Amino acid sequence: MQEGFVFSPVINRILVTGGAGFIGGALVRRLLRETDAMVFNLDKLGYASDLSSIGEHPRHQLLKVDLVNAEATAAAIQQADPDLVFHLAAESHVDRSISGPGAFIESNVQGTFNLLQAARNHWEQLPGERKQQFRFQHISTDEVFGSLGPTGRFSETTPYDPRSPYSASKAASDHLVRAWHHTYGMPVVLTNCSNNYGPWQFPEKLIPVVILKAVAGESIPLYGDGQNVRDWLFVEDHVDALLLVAQKGQIGESYCVGGFGERSNKEVVLEICNLLDQYRPSDAPYFALVTPVGDRPGHDRRYAIDSSRISSDLGWQPKHSFANGIAATLRWYLDNLAWCDRVCKQAGYFGNRLGAI
Ligand code: NAD
Ligand code: TDX
Numbered sequence: 001m002q003e004g005f006v007f008s009p010v011i012n013r014i015l016v017t018g019g020a021g022f023i024g025g026a027l028v029r030r031l032l033r034e035t036d037a038m039v040f041n042l043d044k045l046g047y048a049s050d051l052s053s054i055g056e057h058p059r060h061q062l063l064k065v066d067l068v069n070a071e072a073t074a075a076a077i078q079q080a081d082p083d084l085v086f087h088l089a090a091e092s093h094v095d096r097s098i099s100g101p102g103a104f105i106e107s108n109v110q111g112t113f114n115l116l117q118a119a120r121n122h123w124e125q126l127p128g129e130r131k132q133q134f135r136f137q138h139i140s141t142d143e144v145f146g147s148l149g150p151t152g153r154f155s156e157t158t159p160y161d162p163r164s165p166y167s168a169s170k171a172a173s174d175h176l177v178r179a180w181h182h183t184y185g186m187p188v189v190l191t192n193c194s195n196n197y198g199p200w201q202f203p204e205k206l207i208p209v210v211i212l213k214a215v216a217g218e219s220i221p222l223y224g225d226g227q228n229v230r231d232w233l234f235v236e237d238h239v240d241a242l243l244l245v246a247q248k249g250q251i252g253e254s255y256c257v258g259g260f261g262e263r264s265n266k267e268v269v270l271e272i273c274n275l276l277d278q279y280r281p282s283d284a285p286y287f288a289l290v291t292p293v294g295d296r297p298g299h300d301r302r303y304a305i306d307s308s309r310i311s312s313d314l315g316w317q318p319k320h321s322f323a324n325g326i327a328a329t330l331r332w333y334l335d336n337l338a339w340c341d342r343v344c345k346q347a348g349y350f351g352n353r354l355g356a357i
Pocket of ligand 2: 094143
Protein backbone atom coordinates (compact mmCIF):
# COMPACT_ATOMS: atom_id res chain seq x y z
CA MET A 1 0.00 0.00 0.00
CA GLN A 2 1.11 3.55 -0.70
CA GLU A 3 0.67 6.48 1.64
CA GLY A 4 -2.82 7.73 2.31
CA PHE A 5 -5.76 5.47 3.01
CA VAL A 6 -4.89 2.05 4.30
CA PHE A 7 -7.29 -0.78 3.64
CA SER A 8 -6.98 -4.23 5.11
CA PRO A 9 -4.33 -6.22 3.17
CA VAL A 10 -7.06 -8.53 1.81
CA ILE A 11 -8.69 -5.60 -0.05
CA ASN A 12 -6.91 -6.03 -3.36
CA ARG A 13 -9.78 -5.78 -5.83
CA ILE A 14 -12.17 -2.82 -5.67
CA LEU A 15 -15.26 -2.38 -7.81
CA VAL A 16 -16.59 1.15 -8.33
CA THR A 17 -19.91 1.49 -10.14
CA GLY A 18 -20.48 4.81 -11.87
CA GLY A 19 -16.72 5.48 -12.01
CA ALA A 20 -17.07 7.29 -15.34
CA GLY A 21 -19.20 9.93 -13.63
CA PHE A 22 -18.30 12.99 -11.57
CA ILE A 23 -17.94 11.57 -8.03
CA GLY A 24 -17.09 8.02 -9.12
CA GLY A 25 -14.27 9.41 -11.29
CA ALA A 26 -12.84 11.34 -8.33
CA LEU A 27 -13.01 8.17 -6.23
CA VAL A 28 -11.33 6.03 -8.91
CA ARG A 29 -8.50 8.56 -9.27
CA ARG A 30 -7.90 8.56 -5.51
CA LEU A 31 -7.98 4.75 -5.28
CA LEU A 32 -5.42 4.50 -8.08
CA ARG A 33 -3.26 7.15 -6.44
CA GLU A 34 -3.48 6.05 -2.82
CA THR A 35 -3.85 2.26 -2.85
CA ASP A 36 -2.25 -0.61 -4.74
CA ALA A 37 -5.60 -2.25 -5.46
CA MET A 38 -6.91 -3.21 -8.88
CA VAL A 39 -9.85 -0.89 -9.61
CA PHE A 40 -12.75 -2.16 -11.73
CA ASN A 41 -14.98 0.58 -13.06
CA LEU A 42 -18.47 -0.65 -13.93
CA ASP A 43 -20.31 1.98 -15.95
CA LYS A 44 -22.78 1.96 -18.84
CA LEU A 45 -21.04 5.07 -20.20
CA GLY A 46 -24.17 7.20 -20.30
CA TYR A 47 -24.59 10.82 -21.36
CA ALA A 48 -22.74 12.19 -18.28
CA SER A 49 -19.80 9.80 -18.49
CA ASP A 50 -16.24 10.66 -19.37
CA LEU A 51 -13.05 8.76 -18.68
CA SER A 52 -10.51 11.42 -19.58
CA SER A 53 -10.04 12.38 -15.91
CA ILE A 54 -8.77 8.86 -15.26
CA GLY A 55 -6.80 8.19 -18.45
CA GLU A 56 -4.83 5.01 -19.02
CA HIS A 57 -3.70 3.19 -15.88
CA PRO A 58 -2.48 -0.40 -15.53
CA ARG A 59 -4.65 -0.96 -12.42
CA HIS A 60 -7.84 0.48 -13.92
CA GLN A 61 -10.22 -1.71 -15.87
CA LEU A 62 -13.45 -0.48 -17.39
CA LEU A 63 -16.40 -2.88 -17.41
CA LYS A 64 -18.92 -1.32 -19.78
CA VAL A 65 -22.12 -2.73 -18.35
CA ASP A 66 -25.65 -1.44 -17.80
CA LEU A 67 -26.85 -2.50 -14.35
CA VAL A 68 -30.32 -2.89 -15.79
CA ASN A 69 -28.97 -6.03 -17.49
CA ALA A 70 -28.92 -8.63 -14.67
CA GLU A 71 -26.87 -11.21 -16.59
CA ALA A 72 -24.21 -8.73 -17.65
CA THR A 73 -24.07 -7.38 -14.09
CA ALA A 74 -23.54 -10.86 -12.64
CA ALA A 75 -20.83 -11.58 -15.22
CA ALA A 76 -19.08 -8.29 -14.40
CA ILE A 77 -19.08 -9.09 -10.68
CA GLN A 78 -17.62 -12.49 -11.44
CA GLN A 79 -14.91 -10.91 -13.57
CA ALA A 80 -14.05 -8.22 -11.02
CA ASP A 81 -14.17 -10.68 -8.10
CA PRO A 82 -14.23 -7.69 -5.69
CA ASP A 83 -13.25 -7.41 -2.03
CA LEU A 84 -15.03 -4.07 -1.77
CA VAL A 85 -17.83 -2.48 -3.82
CA PHE A 86 -18.56 1.26 -3.98
CA HIS A 87 -21.98 1.66 -5.63
CA LEU A 88 -22.30 5.12 -7.20
CA ALA A 89 -23.88 4.33 -10.57
CA ALA A 90 -27.18 6.17 -10.82
CA GLU A 91 -29.08 8.62 -12.92
CA SER A 92 -28.30 11.73 -10.88
CA HIS A 93 -29.95 14.88 -12.26
CA VAL A 94 -33.21 15.93 -10.58
CA ASP A 95 -34.39 17.95 -13.60
CA ARG A 96 -34.00 14.94 -15.91
CA SER A 97 -35.96 12.81 -13.42
CA ILE A 98 -38.87 15.22 -13.79
CA SER A 99 -39.06 14.95 -17.58
CA GLY A 100 -38.07 11.26 -17.80
CA PRO A 101 -38.58 9.36 -14.53
CA GLY A 102 -38.48 5.89 -16.14
CA ALA A 103 -34.69 5.86 -16.57
CA PHE A 104 -34.33 6.64 -12.85
CA ILE A 105 -36.49 3.72 -11.78
CA GLU A 106 -34.58 1.42 -14.14
CA SER A 107 -31.03 2.42 -13.22
CA ASN A 108 -31.41 3.41 -9.59
CA VAL A 109 -33.96 0.82 -8.42
CA GLN A 110 -33.75 -2.15 -10.81
CA GLY A 111 -30.02 -1.55 -11.31
CA THR A 112 -29.34 -1.56 -7.56
CA PHE A 113 -31.43 -4.70 -7.16
CA ASN A 114 -29.45 -6.48 -9.90
CA LEU A 115 -26.16 -5.37 -8.37
CA LEU A 116 -27.21 -6.48 -4.88
CA GLN A 117 -28.19 -9.92 -6.14
CA ALA A 118 -24.91 -10.36 -8.00
CA ALA A 119 -22.88 -9.02 -5.06
CA ARG A 120 -24.69 -11.25 -2.60
CA ASN A 121 -24.06 -14.34 -4.70
CA HIS A 122 -20.39 -13.36 -4.95
CA TRP A 123 -20.03 -12.59 -1.22
CA GLU A 124 -21.66 -15.88 -0.16
CA GLN A 125 -19.04 -17.81 -2.14
CA LEU A 126 -15.98 -15.90 -0.94
CA PRO A 127 -13.48 -17.86 1.19
CA GLY A 128 -12.79 -17.15 4.92
CA GLU A 129 -10.95 -13.87 5.44
CA ARG A 130 -12.08 -12.33 2.14
CA LYS A 131 -15.72 -13.01 3.10
CA GLN A 132 -15.16 -11.51 6.55
CA GLN A 133 -13.67 -8.31 5.15
CA PHE A 134 -16.05 -7.85 2.18
CA ARG A 135 -18.33 -4.84 2.19
CA PHE A 136 -20.86 -3.23 -0.11
CA GLN A 137 -20.89 0.54 0.23
CA HIS A 138 -23.93 2.35 -1.13
CA ILE A 139 -23.55 6.02 -2.01
CA SER A 140 -26.73 8.01 -1.56
CA THR A 141 -27.98 11.54 -1.18
CA ASP A 142 -29.46 13.88 1.42
CA GLU A 143 -32.44 14.33 -0.92
CA VAL A 144 -34.01 11.09 0.40
CA PHE A 145 -34.91 13.03 3.58
CA GLY A 146 -37.09 15.55 1.74
CA SER A 147 -37.17 19.28 2.24
CA LEU A 148 -36.30 21.33 5.35
CA GLY A 149 -37.82 24.56 6.59
CA PRO A 150 -35.59 27.46 7.66
CA THR A 151 -34.10 25.52 10.61
CA GLY A 152 -32.90 22.01 11.46
CA ARG A 153 -30.59 19.54 9.73
CA PHE A 154 -30.85 16.02 8.34
CA SER A 155 -29.18 13.26 10.34
CA GLU A 156 -29.05 9.46 10.18
CA THR A 157 -32.32 9.24 12.14
CA THR A 158 -34.34 11.63 9.95
CA PRO A 159 -37.33 9.76 8.44
CA TYR A 160 -37.26 9.29 4.67
CA ASP A 161 -39.53 11.68 2.74
CA PRO A 162 -38.34 11.84 -0.89
CA ARG A 163 -40.23 14.23 -3.13
CA SER A 164 -38.75 14.00 -6.65
CA PRO A 165 -38.56 10.97 -8.94
CA TYR A 166 -34.77 11.11 -8.46
CA SER A 167 -34.88 11.17 -4.67
CA ALA A 168 -37.66 8.56 -4.56
CA SER A 169 -35.55 6.22 -6.70
CA LYS A 170 -32.49 6.80 -4.48
CA ALA A 171 -34.61 6.23 -1.34
CA ALA A 172 -35.84 2.95 -2.85
CA SER A 173 -32.25 1.89 -3.50
CA ASP A 174 -31.28 2.74 0.11
CA HIS A 175 -34.16 0.58 1.35
CA LEU A 176 -33.09 -2.31 -0.86
CA VAL A 177 -29.51 -2.12 0.43
CA ARG A 178 -30.68 -2.15 4.07
CA ALA A 179 -33.09 -5.02 3.34
CA TRP A 180 -30.22 -7.10 1.87
CA HIS A 181 -28.31 -6.51 5.10
CA HIS A 182 -31.15 -7.38 7.45
CA THR A 183 -32.46 -10.34 5.46
CA TYR A 184 -29.36 -11.92 3.96
CA GLY A 185 -26.71 -10.57 6.31
CA MET A 186 -24.92 -8.72 3.50
CA PRO A 187 -22.21 -6.48 4.97
CA VAL A 188 -23.41 -3.08 3.77
CA VAL A 189 -22.72 0.49 4.78
CA LEU A 190 -24.43 3.63 3.45
CA THR A 191 -23.59 7.30 3.07
CA ASN A 192 -26.02 10.16 2.40
CA CYS A 193 -24.22 13.20 1.09
CA SER A 194 -25.19 16.77 0.27
CA ASN A 195 -24.59 18.62 -3.03
CA ASN A 196 -21.12 18.02 -4.47
CA TYR A 197 -19.21 20.43 -6.67
CA GLY A 198 -15.75 20.46 -8.22
CA PRO A 199 -13.87 19.74 -11.44
CA TRP A 200 -15.25 17.31 -14.04
CA GLN A 201 -18.93 17.71 -13.12
CA PHE A 202 -21.15 17.34 -16.18
CA PRO A 203 -22.26 20.89 -17.07
CA GLU A 204 -25.99 20.45 -16.39
CA LYS A 205 -25.79 21.03 -12.62
CA LEU A 206 -26.08 24.51 -11.06
CA ILE A 207 -22.42 25.47 -10.61
CA PRO A 208 -21.12 24.56 -14.09
CA VAL A 209 -24.33 25.94 -15.64
CA VAL A 210 -23.67 29.31 -14.02
CA ILE A 211 -20.00 29.37 -15.07
CA LEU A 212 -20.63 28.37 -18.68
CA LYS A 213 -23.61 30.69 -19.16
CA ALA A 214 -21.67 33.61 -17.70
CA VAL A 215 -18.61 32.97 -19.85
CA ALA A 216 -20.82 32.77 -22.95
CA GLY A 217 -22.53 36.04 -21.97
CA GLU A 218 -25.89 34.24 -21.83
CA SER A 219 -28.60 34.65 -19.21
CA ILE A 220 -28.03 32.64 -16.04
CA PRO A 221 -31.23 30.80 -15.06
CA LEU A 222 -32.13 31.05 -11.38
CA TYR A 223 -35.12 28.87 -10.51
CA GLY A 224 -38.00 30.46 -8.59
CA ASP A 225 -37.00 33.09 -6.03
CA GLY A 226 -33.39 31.83 -5.80
CA GLN A 227 -33.77 31.30 -2.04
CA ASN A 228 -33.59 27.48 -2.10
CA VAL A 229 -30.68 26.36 0.06
CA ARG A 230 -28.15 23.59 -0.61
CA ASP A 231 -25.25 22.38 1.57
CA TRP A 232 -22.28 22.40 -0.82
CA LEU A 233 -19.38 19.97 -0.40
CA PHE A 234 -16.18 19.88 -2.45
CA VAL A 235 -16.03 16.51 -4.20
CA GLU A 236 -12.60 15.53 -2.76
CA ASP A 237 -14.02 15.94 0.75
CA HIS A 238 -16.79 13.53 -0.19
CA VAL A 239 -14.16 11.06 -1.45
CA ASP A 240 -12.33 11.38 1.92
CA ALA A 241 -15.58 10.46 3.64
CA LEU A 242 -16.20 7.47 1.35
CA LEU A 243 -12.70 6.10 1.98
CA LEU A 244 -13.01 6.53 5.73
CA VAL A 245 -16.38 4.81 5.82
CA ALA A 246 -14.99 1.95 3.71
CA GLN A 247 -12.19 1.42 6.23
CA LYS A 248 -13.86 2.14 9.53
CA GLY A 249 -17.62 2.50 9.05
CA GLN A 250 -19.86 0.23 11.10
CA ILE A 251 -21.53 -2.49 9.03
CA GLY A 252 -25.29 -1.88 8.71
CA GLU A 253 -24.93 1.83 9.58
CA SER A 254 -25.35 4.94 7.49
CA TYR A 255 -23.36 8.18 7.67
CA CYS A 256 -24.58 11.64 6.70
CA VAL A 257 -21.92 13.72 4.95
CA GLY A 258 -22.34 17.49 4.59
CA GLY A 259 -20.22 20.46 3.80
CA PHE A 260 -21.12 23.01 6.50
CA GLY A 261 -21.59 25.00 3.27
CA GLU A 262 -25.23 26.10 3.38
CA ARG A 263 -26.01 28.82 0.88
CA SER A 264 -29.02 29.99 -1.08
CA ASN A 265 -28.75 29.49 -4.83
CA LYS A 266 -28.70 33.25 -5.25
CA GLU A 267 -25.68 33.51 -2.91
CA VAL A 268 -23.85 30.76 -4.83
CA VAL A 269 -24.49 32.51 -8.15
CA LEU A 270 -23.37 35.84 -6.71
CA GLU A 271 -20.14 34.31 -5.37
CA ILE A 272 -19.31 32.82 -8.78
CA CYS A 273 -20.14 36.06 -10.58
CA ASN A 274 -17.97 38.10 -8.20
CA LEU A 275 -15.01 35.77 -8.80
CA LEU A 276 -15.56 35.97 -12.54
CA ASP A 277 -15.54 39.77 -12.32
CA GLN A 278 -11.98 39.43 -10.92
CA TYR A 279 -10.71 36.59 -13.15
CA ARG A 280 -12.31 37.66 -16.44
CA PRO A 281 -13.43 41.28 -16.21
CA SER A 282 -16.22 42.13 -18.60
CA ASP A 283 -18.04 45.38 -19.53
CA ALA A 284 -20.82 44.73 -17.01
CA PRO A 285 -20.87 42.70 -13.78
CA TYR A 286 -21.68 39.05 -14.52
CA PHE A 287 -24.49 39.11 -11.94
CA ALA A 288 -26.44 41.30 -14.38
CA LEU A 289 -26.89 38.13 -16.49
CA VAL A 290 -28.92 36.41 -13.74
CA THR A 291 -32.50 35.84 -14.86
CA PRO A 292 -35.25 34.43 -12.64
CA VAL A 293 -37.01 31.59 -14.47
CA GLY A 294 -39.99 29.38 -13.64
CA ASP A 295 -39.42 27.18 -10.60
CA ARG A 296 -38.49 23.49 -10.69
CA PRO A 297 -41.66 21.46 -10.12
CA GLY A 298 -41.71 20.17 -6.51
CA HIS A 299 -38.51 22.12 -5.78
CA ASP A 300 -37.12 21.12 -2.35
CA ARG A 301 -36.60 24.29 -0.33
CA ARG A 302 -33.62 23.55 1.86
CA TYR A 303 -31.11 20.77 2.49
CA ALA A 304 -28.62 20.81 5.39
CA ILE A 305 -26.69 17.96 6.93
CA ASP A 306 -25.66 17.25 10.49
CA SER A 307 -22.35 15.38 10.03
CA SER A 308 -21.82 14.72 13.76
CA ARG A 309 -21.71 10.92 13.44
CA ILE A 310 -19.06 10.70 10.76
CA SER A 311 -17.07 13.45 12.49
CA SER A 312 -17.15 11.99 15.99
CA ASP A 313 -17.01 8.27 15.09
CA LEU A 314 -14.62 8.36 12.14
CA GLY A 315 -12.87 11.74 12.46
CA TRP A 316 -14.03 13.14 9.11
CA GLN A 317 -13.92 16.89 8.49
CA PRO A 318 -14.15 18.68 5.14
CA LYS A 319 -10.80 20.25 4.22
CA HIS A 320 -12.16 22.80 1.76
CA SER A 321 -14.15 25.89 2.61
CA PHE A 322 -16.72 26.91 0.01
CA ALA A 323 -14.60 29.99 -0.79
CA ASN A 324 -11.53 27.84 -1.60
CA GLY A 325 -13.44 25.08 -3.34
CA ILE A 326 -15.47 27.35 -5.57
CA ALA A 327 -12.41 29.37 -6.59
CA ALA A 328 -10.54 26.16 -7.54
CA THR A 329 -13.61 24.86 -9.38
CA LEU A 330 -14.10 28.08 -11.30
CA ARG A 331 -10.44 28.13 -12.37
CA TRP A 332 -10.71 24.51 -13.49
CA TYR A 333 -13.76 25.22 -15.68
CA LEU A 334 -12.13 28.30 -17.18
CA ASP A 335 -9.10 26.17 -18.08
CA ASN A 336 -11.23 23.33 -19.43
CA LEU A 337 -13.88 24.97 -21.59
CA ALA A 338 -12.93 22.65 -24.47
CA TRP A 339 -13.74 19.63 -22.29
CA CYS A 340 -17.14 21.15 -21.43
CA ASP A 341 -17.84 21.75 -25.10
CA ARG A 342 -16.88 18.19 -26.03
CA VAL A 343 -18.93 16.40 -23.33
CA CYS A 344 -21.96 18.60 -23.95
CA LYS A 345 -21.82 17.89 -27.68
CA GLN A 346 -21.41 14.16 -27.03
CA ALA A 347 -24.46 14.23 -24.75
CA GLY A 348 -26.56 16.38 -27.08
CA TYR A 349 -26.95 18.93 -24.25
CA PHE A 350 -26.67 22.58 -25.21
CA GLY A 351 -27.53 24.41 -22.00
CA ASN A 352 -31.26 24.17 -22.59
CA ARG A 353 -33.66 24.19 -19.62
CA LEU A 354 -34.33 20.65 -18.36
CA GLY A 355 -37.20 19.42 -16.25
CA ALA A 356 -39.84 22.08 -16.85
CA ILE A 357 -43.18 20.32 -17.28
P1 NAD B 1 -23.03 11.32 -12.55
O1 NAD B 1 -24.33 11.45 -13.26
O2 NAD B 1 -21.93 12.29 -12.84
O3 NAD B 1 -22.42 9.86 -12.81
C1 NAD B 1 -23.20 8.71 -12.68
C2 NAD B 1 -22.53 7.59 -13.48
O4 NAD B 1 -23.33 6.40 -13.30
C3 NAD B 1 -22.47 7.87 -14.99
O5 NAD B 1 -21.18 7.64 -15.51
C4 NAD B 1 -23.49 6.88 -15.56
O6 NAD B 1 -23.14 6.39 -16.86
C5 NAD B 1 -23.46 5.75 -14.54
N1 NAD B 1 -24.72 4.98 -14.58
C6 NAD B 1 -25.98 5.48 -14.47
N2 NAD B 1 -26.88 4.48 -14.62
C7 NAD B 1 -26.15 3.34 -14.83
C8 NAD B 1 -26.51 2.00 -15.07
N3 NAD B 1 -27.78 1.62 -15.18
N4 NAD B 1 -25.52 1.08 -15.24
C9 NAD B 1 -24.21 1.46 -15.19
N5 NAD B 1 -23.83 2.73 -15.00
C10 NAD B 1 -24.78 3.66 -14.81
O7 NAD B 1 -23.40 11.32 -11.01
P2 NAD B 1 -22.56 11.81 -9.74
O8 NAD B 1 -22.91 13.20 -9.47
O9 NAD B 1 -21.16 11.39 -9.90
O10 NAD B 1 -23.25 10.94 -8.60
C11 NAD B 1 -22.74 9.65 -8.26
C12 NAD B 1 -23.58 9.06 -7.14
O11 NAD B 1 -23.52 9.90 -6.00
C13 NAD B 1 -25.05 8.88 -7.47
O12 NAD B 1 -25.47 7.67 -6.91
C14 NAD B 1 -25.73 10.07 -6.81
O13 NAD B 1 -27.05 9.74 -6.45
C15 NAD B 1 -24.85 10.23 -5.58
N6 NAD B 1 -24.80 11.60 -5.04
C16 NAD B 1 -24.50 12.65 -5.87
C17 NAD B 1 -24.40 13.94 -5.34
C18 NAD B 1 -24.07 15.13 -6.21
O14 NAD B 1 -24.16 16.26 -5.73
N7 NAD B 1 -23.67 14.95 -7.46
C19 NAD B 1 -24.64 14.13 -3.97
C20 NAD B 1 -24.95 13.04 -3.17
C21 NAD B 1 -25.01 11.77 -3.71
O1 TDX C 1 -29.99 26.14 -13.95
C1 TDX C 1 -30.25 25.91 -12.76
N1 TDX C 1 -30.77 26.92 -11.97
C2 TDX C 1 -31.10 26.73 -10.66
O2 TDX C 1 -31.56 27.68 -10.00
C3 TDX C 1 -30.02 24.62 -12.15
C4 TDX C 1 -29.47 23.49 -12.98
C5 TDX C 1 -30.35 24.46 -10.82
N2 TDX C 1 -30.89 25.47 -10.10
C6 TDX C 1 -31.19 25.25 -8.67
C7 TDX C 1 -31.97 24.01 -8.34
C8 TDX C 1 -31.43 23.60 -6.98
O3 TDX C 1 -32.10 24.30 -5.95
O4 TDX C 1 -29.91 25.08 -8.02
C9 TDX C 1 -29.98 24.08 -7.00
C10 TDX C 1 -28.99 22.99 -7.32
O5 TDX C 1 -29.47 22.29 -8.46
P1 TDX C 1 -28.69 21.02 -9.05
O6 TDX C 1 -27.28 21.41 -9.33
O7 TDX C 1 -29.50 20.46 -10.16
O8 TDX C 1 -28.62 20.04 -7.79
P2 TDX C 1 -29.78 19.40 -6.86
O9 TDX C 1 -31.07 19.35 -7.55
O10 TDX C 1 -29.73 20.11 -5.54
O11 TDX C 1 -29.21 17.90 -6.71
C11 TDX C 1 -27.80 17.65 -6.53
O12 TDX C 1 -27.47 17.40 -5.19
C12 TDX C 1 -27.89 16.19 -4.62
C13 TDX C 1 -27.35 16.47 -7.40
O13 TDX C 1 -27.70 16.70 -8.74
C14 TDX C 1 -27.92 15.17 -6.91
O14 TDX C 1 -27.42 14.08 -7.67
C15 TDX C 1 -27.53 14.98 -5.47
O15 TDX C 1 -28.11 13.82 -4.93
